[in-house]
Amino acid sequence: MRHNHEASTNEARIYFLKTIYHMLDQILGGLKGNLGDVLSQNNLSADKLDDLVGLTGESITETAGSEVASGNMSGIMDLLKGNGDTGSSNPIVSNIITSLVGKVTSSFGLSEGAASGIASSVIPMAINAISSKFNSEGGDESALTSILGLGGGDMMGKAKDLLGGFFK
Numbered sequence: 001m002r003h004n005h006e007a008s009t010n011e012a013r014i015y016f017l018k019t020i021y022h023m024l025d026q027i028l029g030g031l032k033g034n035l036g037d038v039l040s041q042n043n044l045s046a047d048k049l050d051d052l053v054g055l056t057g058e059s060i061t062e063t064a065g066s067e068v069a070s071g072n073m074s075g076i077m078d079l080l081k082g083n084g085d086t087g088s089s090n091p092i093v094s095n096i097i098t099s100l101v102g103k104v105t106s107s108f109g110l111s112e113g114a115a116s117g118i119a120s121s122v123i124p125m126a127i128n129a130i131s132s133k134f135n136s137e138g139g140d141e142s143a144l145t146s147i148l149g150l151g152g153g154d155m156m157g158k159a160k161d162l163l164g165g166f167f168k
Helices: 002-029 032-041 046-069 073-081 091-108 112-136 141-148 155-163
Strands: none
Touching (some): 002 032, 002 046, 032 046, 032 112, 046 091, 073 091, 073 112, 091 112
């Protein structure tokens, strides 16, 4: 019986992460014009744009999931509300940037310095876009529930429960 519960919990976690990723993909898609500028400044062709959007979404999703699983929901909520720094001095943002640097380095074959320049430009833009969407929906748990297309209730508790062991 325990095996079935673990399987359904893992399916719910995967669904939750896919939902977050889809939401991010929609929001980040709106930044393509600005991201295209970042690519051209780093001598990368425009055909890398969709890859950059995908890698950015992955980095945000993975880092946010890890933060939620470790109990730092308040840090995620503060970031979504636009409270605090969206630059690398914020530990969550720094972790997202580090993640994206690794992905850009391996995917595009860039030096760590070039990848860091891209990530340091892209992540604050992405977080500001996500925060704007979040705040336009009300800026609370119900806003996040609405953006993600999930049912009501204690969404943050559900997220923590779903993600709890996923990133260990």
